[in-house]
Amino acid sequence: AQSVTQLGSHVSVSEGALVLLRCNYSSSVPPYLFWYVQYPNQGLQLLLKYTSAATLVKGINGFEAEFKKSETSFHLTKPSAHMSDAAEYFCAVWWSGFGNEKLTFGTGTRLTIIP
Amino acid sequence: DAGVTQSPTHLIKTRGQQVTLRCSPKSGHDTVSWYQQALGQGPQFIFQYYEEEERQRGNFPDRFSGHQFPNYSSELNVNALLLGDSALYLCASSYRLAGGLGTPYEQYFGPGTRLTVT
Numbered sequence: 001a002q003s004v005t006q007l008g009s010h011v012s013v014s015e016g017a018l019v020l021l022r023c024n025y026s027s028s029v030p031p032y033l034f035w036y037v038q039y040p041n042q043g044l045q046l047l048l049k050y051t052s053a054a055t056l057v058k059g060i061n062g063f064e065a066e067f068k069k070s071e072t073s074f075h076l077t078k079p080s081a082h083m084s085d086a087a088e089y090f091c092a093v094w095w096s097g098f099g100n101e102k103l104t105f106g107t108g109t110r111l112t113i114i115p
Numbered sequence: 116d117a118g119v120t121q122s123p124t125h126l127i128k129t130r131g132q133q134v135t136l137r138c139s140p141k142s143g144h145d146t147v148s149w150y151q152q153a154l155g156q157g158p159q160f161i162f163q164y165y166e167e168e169e170r171q172r173g174n175f176p177d178r179f180s181g182h183q184f185p186n187y188s189s190e191l192n193v194n195a196l197l198l199g200d201s202a203l204y205l206c207a208s209s210y211r212l213a214g215g216l217g218t219p220y221e222q223y224f225g226p227g228t229r230l231t232v233t
Contacts, residue, residue, distance in 0.1 A: 009155075036224075043119070043205055043224035044158070090157050102148070102171055103222065105157030 002027040004074075004091045006106035014114045019063075019078040021109045023091030026072065032094035033074045034103065035065055039087045047089075050074060061085070086113045117142070119208050119225035127231045128196050136191040136228045140208030147189040148222060149181060150205040158205055164189050165211055196232045203227040 007022040025031050032051050036044040048059025055067045061084075065076045076089060091106040120139045128134050140147055146165045150158035160173035164183035183189045187208075193200055207222035 041226070043226045044207075045224070046221060049221070092157075102160045102163065102173065103158075104160070107157050108155075 002029075002031060002093045002095055003104060004033070004093045004106040006089075006091050006109050008109055009107065010110045010112065012112040012114055013081045015083055016080050019076070019081045019085065019111065021076040021089050021091075021111065023065075023074045023076065023106060024072050025074060025091075025093050027093060033065075033067065034092040034094065035059065035063070035074075035076050036090045036092060036105075037061075037087050038090065038108075044090065047076070081111075081113050083113050083115065086111055119206055119223050121204075121206050121225040121228050123228060124226070125229045125231075127233060129233055130196055130198060132196050133192065133194045134196060134230060136193075136204050136206075136230070138189045138191070138206030138208070138225060140187050140189070140206075141223050144208035144210050144223070145187050146209045146211045146220075147183060147187065148207045148209070149189070149191050150207065151175070152203040152205055152227070154202070161191070193230075198232050201230060201232045203229050 003026045005024045013019055034049045035047040037047050038044050047063050048057045050057050050067045058064045063078045065074050067074050088108050088110050090108045092103045095102050119141050122137045148163040149161040152158040161175050162169050163171040167183045178194045180192045205227045206225045209220045209222045
């Protein structure tokens with residue numbers, strides 16, 4: 001079975017500081033991995049996705065993530081936090097295989113930005 | 116171009132009642148997936164509809180059922196509501212073959228329907 005684990009349900013960083021949100025995956029085959037963001041009272045928006053083309057993936061709003069097979073990780077980073085980054089972030093893995101396709105999400109990390 | 120829309124926005128029901136939630140996919144999309152997001156949790160996959168048939172199903176009881184119409188819109192029905200069914204229900208649409216068979220296709224999420232069961 002494929003799954004993701006997000007370490008830290010709450011993360012607080014100061015405005016302008018580095019953002020690091022952790023995600024580890026468990027998969028018996030090369031995974032497809034995603035990061036989504038959810039702002040209050042809204043649905044999920046795709047930030048970026050890893051589909052084996054490149055290990056360093058750049059997304060929207062200045063976010064990027066690096067796929068590290070040796071560490072089974074796909075951590076999300078942003079060099080300088082902005083107040084507008086405050087939201088809930090979800091890591092997700094795609095169940096590959098025809099006939100069994102779905103996204104499995106982690107439990108989420110709530111990011112708070114300190115002025 | 117309107118994105119994924121869901122109705123209603125909020126809903127309050129009593130235990131034992133039945134509820135129907137609606138979803139209109141993004142233009143050009145043919146696949147609709149439904150997710151349940153309990154408070155403080157990540158979304159959990161309920162099921163997926165394509166070509167008016169349920170194609171995939173998560174670990175949810177038969178009380179959860181759905182339908183897809185010829186215009187690709189979809190309904191989620193929940194019977195015999197329980198307090199534990201209180202959650203945000205998210206609909207996501209996609210174009211099934213956007214990435215080819217077996218490769219992930221981007222899902223676009225709607226704003227969700229907040230269901231409260233009392």
